[in-house]
Amino acid sequence: MAKSNKPSVSRAILSKPAVQSTLAALLCIVIGLLVGYIALLLINPAGATNAIITILKNYFTYPSKQAAMKYLGNTLVKAAPLLMCALSIQFCYQAGLFNIGAAGQYVAGAGAALFCALQLKLPWPVCLIAALLAGGIFGIIVGVLKSYLNVNEVISGIMLNWIGLYSVNMLLSGVKETASPYTVQIANVNSGALLPSLGMEKFFTNNKYVTIAIPLSVIIAILLKIILSKTVFGYEIKATGIAKDAAKYSGMKEKKNLIITLFIGGGLAGLGAAFLFLSGYEQWSVTQSSVPGMGFNGIAATFLGGLDPIGTIFASYFIQHITSGGSYLDKNIYPSQISDFISAIIIYLCGFVLFFKLHLNSYLRRTKETAKEKTISSANNQEGGKKE
């Protein structure tokens, strides 16, 4: 009896969904890194091991603690918008929507935030709200097309990504630097639009880009977790996502919920863009001809995070960590996109997570049954023994 106790405990732990998600995520990461490593070996075997370590070390590459903290700050500055995009996709996925339009909603948010900050010279809270609304409106368009006209949200999302990109390029061409395609520095025109740091910069060796955006994004993630698991609204959108017809049958306004969900999703992505651009860390190039990858990387973070807001926090950080790490590679040997490559591999592998869980569970069921049968048969034997 004591012997069979141990596997049953590990079985109980293994059958917890959170444990399974974590295991699956770790597996995806390991395989993703392995494939990335193989790619590095193919490019240049001599430095491959160093290269993969560089990616993983990211800011730890710097020997001094100060420098490491400073660059940890940079990674966090970019992880915050990534988390927001991931949350956008995650929230919509709960309602059964694949919000690939997060990339465009992000672009819309960037456009609105920068336009308010640079052209209208408004303070940062207004810029944040403008970004939220702009992203939200992009979301609403997708939502209306989906719920009233049955347009696949992936295709309409992609179309809006490009429409958004060219629109924002046009919108911001009035506030660009004369000599470059980049928008002017916020600090030079309207420092009131920069997000406050609340003294956090001190921790990061005076990295002035570290702002309230970082704690805010984590708070929003926790907020979403609460909305999803504890509220009537969460109950409704999850029901809509799992069983659209049952939701309708019970009288939920599934079209309205769908549109609200996409508004929130769009708002999150838009806000994410504001979190980055209002920190002053990046400027928008009005001649860029491809949609920023933040929204797409969000997909990786979402699925790696096991479609859970809290898991997504860690996953976003990880994805940004290796993306930033990629930039430390020797550019004359390895392309920095190797990090994107690893992220993409990880997303691809996330497609198998369901398969992995299914098999793990059926394996657990099988072992449980055999364990049960064994106890039954041993019990029978004992009974039989008595009779004899």
Place this chain on the structure above:
Amino acid sequence: MILLLQYTLLFASVLILVALGGCFSEHSGVINLGLEGIMVMGALGGALTLKYISPSTPALLIVLAVLAASILCGVLYSTLLAVACINLKADQTLVGTALNMLAAAAATVIVKSINIAENPDNVSSNVQYVQTKKALVVNMGSFQFNWFMLVALIALIAAYVVLYKTKFGLRLMACGEHPQAADSVGINVYAMRWAGVLISGMLAGVGGIVYITAGVSEWKFEVGVAGFGFLALAVMIFGQWKPINIGLAALLFGFFRALSNVYSGFDFLAALNIPGSVYNMMPYIISLVVLAFTSANSRAPKAEGIPYDKGSR
């Protein structure tokens, strides 16, 4: 004007090829959202062939070699979708998206690595094929005929014949409409879906090389194919999954795409002084409008997007 016609036909050829790819995949029951990525990989195969093949090779041979390379890359890459979606029953949207991102990243990594190996200071993701590209076109007066236009036309006719006149087409469509029915008469649903996805890889791969050789003589792989895979899906939906309708829809979309390349050549358009971005947006806006009007009553294959599981009947 002739330039507009030429570009319209070229972009329509791209859209026809890729949309037909989507069409084969969806008729077999798999939604292929990875078309964009497959295009990139096909383009990469073709571009590298153009880069390395000697310009003195006979033109026809160059065309065939480029075609073969694109097809090979497209088909190989689409196996990633097939394995995940057909055998491992993964979420087709997620896998398609992953493949798009993977293709963009992988192509950039590959091209950059090649460039760096040739010259450590060249960290761009460009592939140049100025000389060999000439083999792909035939000048007919001021109209540049491109061999790929013919390829697209042949693909269109072949798709129609294959889908409606052959045993293979009948079985393929049965798998997309009612896989259980197909299974019950002894058709291997998995095999047919594999076939559908591989054909889509082949066609989208060719579409990719046609796209990047339209007009320019070098391609920057960081930018991918600018949502053309998704435009092709819009064309496919607009064409209601039927080859002939897809051909017509592709011409319409091709026209708007061509306009953004050549609008400055028209005096009255140039006089309007509309920013270039507006023309760039046009194809996407049009497709959004078209989708809004055609999606409500779409006749999509009934079982598309649903992984087939022999156990569940």
Place this chain on the structure above:
Amino acid sequence: MADNNNYAIEMLNITKRFPGIIANDNVTIQLKKGEIHALLGENGAGKSTLMSVLFGLYQAEEGIIKKDGKEVKINNPNDANDLGIGMVHQHFKLVQCFTVLDNIILGVETTKYGFLQKDVARKKVMELSDKYGLKVDPDAKIEDITVGMQQRTEILKMLYRDNEILIFDEPTAVLTPAEIDELMEIMRNLAKEGKSILFISHKLAEIMAVADRCSVLRRGKYIGTVNIADTNQDELSRMMVGRDVQLVATKEDKEPGEVILHVENMTVPSKLHHNNAVKNVSFDVRAGEIVCIAGIDGNGQTELVYGLSGLENCSSGKITLSGKDITHASIRERSTNGMSHIPEDRHKHGLVMDYSLAYNLVLQRYFEPQFSTKAGFLKKKEINDYANKLIDQYDIRSGQGAPTIARSMSGGNQQKAIIAREIDKNPDLLIAVQPTRGLDVGAIEYIHKQLIAQRDAGHAVLLVSLELEEVMSISDRILVMYEGELVGEFDPKTTTPEELGLYMAGAKRKEIGA
């Protein structure tokens, strides 16, 4: 009659297990050449599993299959087909947007250089169609033809493949009485031509009418085989359920009260075709009565209920519930105003399959102050308490009680959960659509009792059913629906199934005084 020892197919000592259950436990069936052999059993008795084993969809763990006395292995439908075994599945395996001809040739196409040779196929189909009296239009699309013709297409599919052993899985469920007679005639013809037929059914009258012999399964076990000539319905029924069943529910006579549901000239458009699915229908349901809508599947019953519950918009007409006009009310308003709805498709509409039982039990009430706060938070404790109350009261069995995921529950208990939820709302009007479909006898009895209890408590009940037996036994009033119209009103005490059948098939109609 064929020679006694001349078996076309023998399935000997077949055992097939699934995780947790033994679907077939040492079952033996022997099919003679040229006979019609019925396979009788309740839902879940293991008939379908056994046939799936024969058809190569499942492999049995134990037992052997013999064809013409020789042992054979059947690993997939192709093997079955090669052995001349064909099957008409309960849910037709037809591609809706293909023509009849395309469906028949699918999988065994005649080709020349890879191109389809449809003319050759068409000729053979027409010959078969003439020979066996199977009238079809080869160029019509499946989605445009009647269910009867679809079934004939399925039969032609088997004949086109020169199958000798024909399996019919519950073939009469979707047919009108007249079409059933026609099918029986076809089956006799086929047997006369030397085909051997396995006829799966749980309808005793049909088995008595057409079969030569009958084998009975109960809970996966083989009970026995009898000659139809030497038996009667009572004996078969006992073999099937293991005890005498009183399928006629007992209920007191009761004078109905005021009108609860009043429907006037209701029309609902169809999603499947351009015609209206429900045409200008008017009727009343009163407090304390069970009104039953009878009819063959697909005559507008589904859309009628969609119109009443708000899942679909009516294009014209008026609906009143307890005196209140609800024609344009939302689904939620109808529900909170006293309408409960046990839906036809419990997986699609009735339950959120991946939610817990507790969450499913409050699906119609989660927004009430009892279960959620003003700020929009769910009161989890109250939801759980309420769920436990319903679980006790309605005897809903599940693995882990309230937190059990609905998907993991048995069909009968899923249905019980829906019924508990809908009845506990204390509705003025309960709409129940095929509430007993696919359930075993025990669950059916339970559900009938609940419906009658609702009536006795003075609520109005509208029952939509395809089973004439059920219609006759529990309703107070019967309305027959045919092609979207109500074509007759009957008192179950004075009518007969045969009379209803004529109306259900559209052979007769009369005006209804609503």
